[in-house]
Amino acid sequence: MNLLIRLLVTAVVAYFLAYVLPGIHFDGFGAAIIFAIVLGILNLIVTPILKVLGFPLTIITLGLFSLVINAMVILIADYFVDSMNVDGFLWAFIFSIALSLITSFVSSALTRGDN
Template sequence: MGILIRILVTALAALLTQYILPGVSIDSFTTALLVAIVLGLLNLIVKPVLVILTLPVTVVTLGLFLLVINALIVMWAGSLVKGFKVDNFWWALLFSVVLSIISSIMLSLGPGTDKD
């Protein structure tokens, strides 16, 4: 059940993010669900490989290169999901940051987030 909630929250956060960023467009809620699923799969499968391959650069940049990896994954998702358009790298970078912030806030407001 937790993964379904996370996918729904990510889809809603993606829809909210597209209203904030003019360089990103998502056609519908169904497209947002597909974006959430594709981003989840890319983060699960591709991101760990990219992190390992770029570890020296990531260490030198004190972890900031991870933002570049996130932006590249968003751009890749944009090329895979019809109806999800990211204008350029910088919009993808902003999208990944804003999406992370919004989904973190939404997940923290949900039930079961108490640490007690």
Template sequence: MKLIVRLLLSALAVVVLANILNGVSVDGYVTAIIVALVLSILNLFVKPILVILTLPITILTLGLFLIIVNALVILLADSLISGFAVDGIWWAVLFSILLSVLQSLLHSFLNDD
């Protein structure tokens, strides 16, 4: 049950950010739920592979390259989902940062007993 609530909160964060940012668009609420689900799956399977492959540059930049890795995951989700669009890498970086902050705020309201 908690997984579904986290997924819906992530979808809410996607909708809010798509309404705020000009370079990001989502067709509807169902698409936002699909975006949240696909981002979760990509973060589970693809992101660790990207982190390992880019480990030298991540160490060189003291971890700041992970922001670009997050943006690449978002752009990959953009190419997989037809109702979700991100205009470029910089919009993906901004979306990634704001999505992380908003998800942290929304998930902090859940009671983790």
């Protein structure tokens, strides 16, 4: 059940950010749900591989390269989800930061009530 709530939170936040950020486009809320599922799968499979390959750059940049890895994962998700469009790397970068921050805040607010 927790996984379903996290996917729904990610979809809602991504759909909201599409209205705020002009470089992110979804065809509808269904596209945001598909994006959340694809992003979850990519975070499970692709992100660890990219983090291992980018580890030296992450060390050199004191962890900031992990933000670039997150943006690359957003662009990969854009490639797989036809009903989503990201207008470039900069928008993917901004979107990934905003999505991470807002999703973390909302998830922590939702789980705080469970204790």
